[in-house]
Amino acid sequence: MSEQKPKLPKIYLVLRIFGSLLMIAGIALIIVKAVGAGGYELMVGGNFCLVFGLVVLVGSFVPNMQRIEIKTKRYILHENKEDLADISNQTAEVISPAVMGVAKSVKEGLKEDQKFCKECGAQIDSDSKFCPNCGKSQQ
Numbered sequence: 001m002s003e004q005k006p007k008l009p010k011i012y013l014v015l016r017i018f019g020s021l022l023m024i025a026g027i028a029l030i031i032v033k034a035v036g037a038g039g040y041e042l043m044v045g046g047n048f049c050l051v052f053g054l055v056v057l058v059g060s061f062v063p064n065m066q067r068i069e070i071k072t073k074r075y076i077l078h079e080n081k082e083d084l085a086d087i088s089n090q091t092a093e094v095i096s097p098a099v100m101g102v103a104k105s106v107k108e109g110l111k112e113d114q115k116f117c118k119e120c121g122a123q124i125d126s127d128s129k130f131c132p133n134c135g136k137s138q139q
């Protein structure tokens with residue numbers, strides 16, 4: 001497969017590093033707090049860094065995940081091409097009589113509002129006062 005791989009913008013690499021550093025800083029702050037050095041604000045800051053870093057890190061992987069998803073779908077479609085074509089043909093075979101039935105019903109439904117001329121027997125609209133074929137009154 002000659003698929004050119006477009007480079008991911010550098011911003012995602014930066015985000016990855018930034019997110020990782022934030023998480024490391026967060027963990028460091030929490031450890032410092034855990035060993036007893038520092039106050040409550042260290043815990044808050046540490047947690048904030050950890051969560052924010054995680055969000056940034058996960059966010060930086062979104063384009064990769066989307067790319068993987070598209071690749072997976074493309075692969076599945078490619079691998080099952082014949083089966084999908086087969087299913088689509090079979091579906092058409094199943095559906096077409098139904099569509100034809102509906103078309104026939106519609107056609108007949110449109111005709112339903114018709115009657116026959118008392119004089120010449122031509123099929124005419126049920127609300128016609130005169131026959132369009134022979135011109136005789138229908139009342």
Ligand SMILES: [Zn+2]
Binds near residue numbers: 118121134136
């Ligand atoms: Zn007539």
